[in-house]
C-alpha cells in the first residue's frame with residue numbers, strides 16, 4: 253500500500269509520498285490526518301517542472317504491508333471501514349488534500 257500525495261505543506265509529506273502509515277480518509281474524500289508544517293519556506297510546487305531540466309526529487313515507492321487506510325467515503329475500493337486499493341493518490345484540490353483514487357460505488 254503506497255500513498256502518493258501532492259499536499260507538500262503536510263508534515264507527513266516526504267518527496268510526494270506520505271510517511272504516515274495509517275490515515276483516515278473522510279466522508280468527503282478528505283485526508284483527515286493533514287497537519288500543516290510550521291516552516292513552509294522550502295515548499296514550491298515542483299510538479300510544475302516535472303519535464304524540465306531539473307526535475308524534482310521524488311521519494312522511492314513506499315510499499316508497506318503495514319500501511320492502512322481507513323475510509324468513510326462511498327467508494328468502490330472500500331470494504332467496511334478499510335480501503336482495499338493497492339495504493340492511493342491524494343491531490344490538493346480547492347486547497348484540500350483529497351483522495352483522487354475515489355471511484356463512486
Ligand code: SF4
Pocket residue numbers: 255257258259262263264265266269270271272275283284285286287342349
Ligand atoms: S495530507 Fe494526508 S496523505 Fe498527504 S502527506 Fe499528509 S497525512 Fe499523508
Ligand code: SF4
Pocket residue numbers: 277281321322323324325327328329330331334335336337340351352353354355
Ligand atoms: S480509494 Fe476509495 S476507499 Fe480508498 S481511500 Fe480513496 S476514497 Fe477511500
